[in-house]
Amino acid sequence: MVPETFATDAGLDRDDDDFDPVFEEEDPALPDHRYLDRELSWLAFNKRVLELAEDDSLPVLERANFLAIFASNLDEFFMVRVAGLKRRIATGIAVPTNNGVSPSDALDDILVAAHELQSRHAAVWHDLVAPSLADAGITVVTWDTLADDVKADLGEYFSSQIFPVLMPLAVDPAHPFPYISGLSLNLSIRVRNTKTGREEFARLKVPQMLPRFVPVDTAKSPEAVRYITLEDLIAEHLDYLFPGMEILEHHVFRVTRNEDMEIEEDESENLIQALERELLRRRFGPPIRLEITEDMDDVTLGLLVRELDITDREVYRLQGPLDLGGLFSLSALDRPDLRYPKHVPSTALQLQPNEPNGKADIFQAVSKRDVLVHHPYESFATSVQAFLEQAAADPNVLAIKQTLYRTSGDSPIIEALIDAAEAGKQVLALVEIKARFDEANNITWARKLEKAGVHVVYGLVGLKTHCKLALVIRQEGNTLRHYSHIGTGNYNPKTSRIYEDFGLFTADDQVGKDLTRLFNELSGYAIEKKFKRLLVAPLHLRKGLLKAIDTERRNAEAGRPSGIRIKVNSIVDEAIIDGLYRASQAGVPIDIWVRGICSLKPGVPGMSETIRVRSVLGRYLEHSRIFSFVGDGEQKTYIGSADMMHRNLDRRVEALVRLTDPNHLAEIEGLFDLAMDEGTMSWYLDADGTWTRHAVDGDGRRLVDVQEKVMRSVATRRRSRSRR
Template sequence: MTENRAALPVKDSKYFISRELSWLNFALRVLELTASPDLPLLEKVKFAGIMGMLHDEFAMKRLGGLRNIKRRKPNKVLDGGRTPGEEIIACREELRQQSDKVGRLVESHLRPAMNQAGIALLDYENLDVEQRRYADRFYRDAVEPILTPLAVDASHPFPFISNLGLNVAVTGEGKKSGRGKFVRLKIPANRPRWVKLPAAGASSQVAVPLEQVVAANVCRFFPDWKKLKTYFFRVIRAAKDNPWERLDVDEHEQELQPGCIIGMVTAELTYRKFAGVTLLQVSEDMPENLQLWLASQLQMDPDDIIAIKGLLATADLMKFNVEGRSDLRDPPFTPTPHPRLADPAMDDPETFFQEIRAGDILVHLPYQCFDTSVLRFIRYAASDPKVLAIKLTIYRTSKDSPIMQALMEAAGRGKQVVVLVEITARFDEAPNIAWGKKLERAGVHVVYGMERLKTHVKLAMVIREEQSGIRRYVHVSTGNYNVQTAKVYEDLGILSCNRLLGENVAALFNELTGGVSSHGYDMLMVAPHNLRERFVELIHREVAHARGGRSCGIFAKMNQLQDCDMIRELYMASSAGVPIELNIRGLCCLRAGVPGLSDNIRVYSTIGRFLEHSRIYRFENGGDPEFFIGSADWMRRNLNRRMETIVPVVDSILKVQLDEILNILKKDNCSAWDMHPDGSYRRRVPAKGEEKRSAHEMFMRRATGA
C-alpha cells in the first residue's frame, strides 16, 4: 500500500480537487436550489441571502487565507496542483460568475415575483409620490442625523472602510470651482436595510433599500455641487487564520508563542476589522475610473473588483421579514418528542434518567425535539438534587441560551459546573468571550479552550449520585448546544449511561480542563490522539474483507472531505474492490468514479430545507456493521489540529435507526447532487412516473408518523 500511496501525489489535479473551487461548487449547488421552480418564493429569497453570506465568508476566509500563503510562499503548490496565485485567479473568476448569476436571479426573477405576490421590494425610482414622501421623511427623521459625510481632498485623507459595510460614493463638482469632489457615506447598520413603506394597490407590504433612500436624498448635504452622482460599494476584508489552525502548515510548523488566549483572540478580532481587502463589490453603473481609484485608495488589486448587478450585500435578504404569507413558505414543521421521551412521566427527572438507563437514546434533530431531549437533560441536571456535577463544551450557542441559564442556575445551587467555552470559534469569538465571563460571575468553572488545539468536541456529562453509587450520564453530539440551530441543522446525538463511555468522556474532560493527556480512550476515538489511526485501521479492515471475499463497504456522511491522506486510503480501498458511498454536503477534494482510481466510490451531496450537519461512519465489517457518530469531518484540521470525538454506536436498536437514516438519504431523488469524475455535480431528478422523494420530507413524515 505504501507504493500505491506514493503514486498518488497530492499536488496533481487528476487526483485531488481544489479545496477552494470545491467550496464554490457547493455554493453553486445552493444557487441551483434557489432557482428551483417548486421552492416557495420566500424560501428562494432566504436562499439568495444564504448565497450572499456564503460569498462573503469565502472572500474573508478562503481568499484571505490564499493571500497569506501567496505572500509567504508564492511558489507553494496547493492541493489540486495550483500555486496560490493561480488558485486566486481561478476562484476570482468563479466568484465573479456566481455573483453575476445571483444578481440576475434576484433582479430578473425574485423581485418581480415578490412584486407580483404583493410583497414588493421596489427601487426608489419606482415609488409613487406618497411612498417617496414617506421614505424621505424617514430619511430626515431617522437616518440623516446619524450620517457622517467623509470627504477626500487635500485636507481629508481617504477614510477607513470597514469590513462588510455598505457605502455610498458621492461624486460631483463644485458649482464655482468646477473641481471634482468625492464623499463617502456609510449606510448605518443600526437602521433597517429594508425600509417599509405604506402599501399601495395590490401590495400588502412594500419596502425599499435604505441605501437608495440615502442616495436619493444626499443632495441635502451638497447644495453647492453640480453633476452630483451616487454609486454603491462594499469592502470585504480577510479573516485572519485562527491562531491554532494555520491554513497552509502542519501543527509542528507553528511558531506561536504561548500567552493569554483571550488576549490573542481579542487581537484577532481587532485584526479582522482592519485586515487587507480581498474583494471590492461595486454597483454595476460605477464608472471604471472611479472603481480603479477606489482600488488604489484601498491598496488592493484592481482584479479583485466585482461589479454587481442590482443589490449589494444580498446576505441581508435573510433579514427581509414578511408578516404572514405562509403560502409563500415551506409548510410549518414542529419537531416531535423522541418516542421514548414523549410520555408525560418524563416531566419527572427521576423517570427521565431512568429511561436513559434503560438503553441508549438516539436523537435526530431537527425532526425530534431538542427541548424535550437535550435541553431537558441539562435542565434536569441543573435542578435534580441527586446531580453533583455537570460538564459541557460550548462551540457555538444562541444569544439567549437556556442551556447557559441552566448551567448558571446549577452553579447557584452548589453543583460543580465546568464549561469549556471555545473562544476561537470563528465569527463567534466575541459572544463566546462574553458568555465565558458571565458564567464565571455565576460561579461556573470556565476553561477557554486548549493551547494550539481548537476544541470542537460536542459533549455533555452529568454526574449523579444514585442508590447504587455514582453514575455518569453523557450526551455525545454531532452538533452544537444551540437551541436556534437545533431547529434548522440536521444533527444526531446519543444520550447514554454506558459505563465505559462515561469513563472515557470523564478522561477527555480531564484533559480539556487539566491539560493532562489520557491514554485510556478505549471507546472514544479522539483527535489528535488516535482518531486518524483508528479510521485508517477501519478502512484497511474493509480492504482485508474485500480481498478475503467477505462482505465489505464504507458509508461516510460528513460536511467536508479534504484530508489528502484519507483520500489516498479511500482510493486504495476502491482499487481493492471496497464499495464506498460518501454523502458530503460541502467541499470534497476526492474525485469519484474515475476509471482505475475511484471506480467504486460514489459521492453525493444533500442540500435542502435543513442544513445537513451530522457525521455518520458505517463500516460493513464482513457482515457485522459498525457505526460511529461524532464531531469530526475528514479534514486535515479535524484530524490533526482540533480536539474531536467520534463514538462507536453499540446499541443494536440505534444501529438499525442509523441504517434507516442512511437508506433514506440514498433514496433521495430530488435534493441530492451526484458528483461526476470531472468534479462537477448534477442534481437528481425523479424518473418519469417516479414519486418525488426528498430526504428531508421523508424524515419529517417519519418523525410525525404521517
C-alpha cells in the same frame, strides 16, 4: 456577527484554515492529481445553494433566503479562504494546493469562478426571484417608479429616521480617504462646488442598524407590500447632506476585508487577551474584494482601486442591489404561504412523559437504554436542553461537565449551567473562544459563566476543542452513575431548529469513564490515552478510521462482506481519501454523503469505481457526521463532531462515539439507503468535479425529498406511540 447560514459549521465551518496538506508516502497504485481542488469544490457547494434559489418549485421566500445564504457564504469564503491564499502568495509560501496547483494559479481559478457565480447570483435575483416575489405581492421598487405623494412620505421618513444618523466623509487634502469597514454598504459621491466649480469626492456609509428594505406603503397588508432599498432612499436625498453642491455621480460599493485570524498562542500569555488583540487587528485587514454597481463611472472606480490598493481582477461589477444578504430581513414577513410548511419537532419516543402534560424523567429513560435523537425532526428542547435543566435542578446530581463551541448568550444551556453552579454543584464549562466569527460573543458569555461560579477553561494550547460533549455525574444509592451526551452539533437552541444533527444519550459506564478522562485532559495535565467506545482526535481518530477502512479492504479481498458509508460536511484529508481509493480498488462498495467540499474523485476506472458521492441540500442544513463499516457482518457505526479535514484530525479535539443499539444502527442504515437511492432528490458528483442535480424522474415527477421523508417518518412514529 455574520448571520448563521449554510456556511456555519458548513462549507466553511467558519474555521476553515486547512492550508497545510498532510500527504502520506506516495502510493504507486494511485495516480497523481487524484484530488479535486478544495476551493473550487467549495464554490461548487455554494453553486448548489444558488440552484435552490433558482428552483421555482420551492416557496419564493425560501428562494430569497437561499440567495441571502449564498451571499453570506461567499463573504466568508473571501474573508477566510481567498484571504488565506493571498497571505500565502504574499509571504512566498509555495506549498501547492491539495491538487498540486500553485497558490497563485489556484487564486486565478477561484477568482474566475467567483466572478461567474456572483454574476449569476445577481441575475437570479433580477430575472427569477424578484419577479416571483412581485407575483406574490412583494415588490422591491426604485425611486423613479413612485408617485409624488409616496415620495413625499418617504422624504419625511428620511428626514426623521435616517438623516440624523448619516455621516458623510469628504475626501480632500484636509480629509484623507476614510477607512472602509469590511462588508459595509457605502455610497461613493462626486459633487461639484457651484461657486468654484471644483469637483470633490465623499463617502457615505449606509447605516447597518437601519432596515435594509424600507416599507413604501406602511398601511397595506402583508399580501401586497412594496419596499425600497435603504441605499436607494438615501441616494435620492443627497441634497440634504450636500446643500449648495451639485451631485454629479453616486454609486454603491462594498469592500470585503481579510478577516482570517492568526492567534499566536503562548503558554505564558492569557488567551483571551491575545484573542481580543487579534479581533482588533481583524477590523483593519487589507481589502480583498470590491463590489460595485454596474453603473459606476471610471473616475470613481479608479479612485477606489487606487485608495483601497486593490487589483482590477478583485473588482466585481454587478447588477444592484449589492449585498443580497439583506434579503434575510424578508423572513420577518408574515407570509406562511410563501414558506416551507411549519414543522414542530417531536419529542423522541423514549423521552416522552408517561402521562399527558407530564414531565419525562430523562435519567430514568437513559438508564434503561441508549437514546438517539435526530434534530430538528426531534426536539432539542425536550432532549438536550431538558437533560441539562433536569441535571441542574436534581439534588442527586453532583457535577456537570460540558464543552461549548457555539451558543447564544441568552441560551437556556448557559442558564442551566449557571443554575447548577449556584445550587452548589461542580460545573465545568470548556469554552472554545476561538470559534471563528463568534470569538467576541464567546468571551462575553464565558465571563458570565465565571461570575456565576462555573469553572471555565479554554482547552489546550494549539488545539481547538470542537467535540460536543456533556457529562453528568449523579449519585444513585451508593454508586455514582455517568450520564453522557455526545452530539454532532453545537449546544445551540437556535441553530438546532435548522441544523440536522444526531445526539446520543447513554448511561454506559464505559462511555462515562471515557468522557471523564477526556475532560480531565482538557482541563488539566493528563496525557491522552486510548478510549474504549470513543475515537478522539488528534491522536487516534485518523488512525482509527484508517484502520476501519483498511479492514473493509481486507474483507473484500478475502471475499467477506464489506462496505463503507460516510456522511460529513466536507472530505479533504488525503490520507482518508487514499484509504478509500485503496478500498475501492479492492471492490468495497463506498457511499459518501457530503454537503460541502469533496476532494475525492468518484467513479474513476481502476481507482474509485465503487465510490458514489451524493449531496443533499434543502430546508435544513445537513450537519451530522456518521461513519459506518460493515465489518464482516459486525457493523461498526460512529457519530460525532469531526469532518475529514486536516484541522479536524490534526488540530482539534474531536470525538466520535460508537453506536451499539441495533435499532440505532438500523435507523442510520435506513437514512443512508434513502439518501443514496436513485429515487431521492440529490446532487451527484462526477470524477471531473461536476455536481449534477437529480430533482425529477424521466416523466418529470419530483423525486423524494430526504428531509420531508424523515420528517414524516418521525411524525408517524410519534403518532403510533400516542395511540398505544
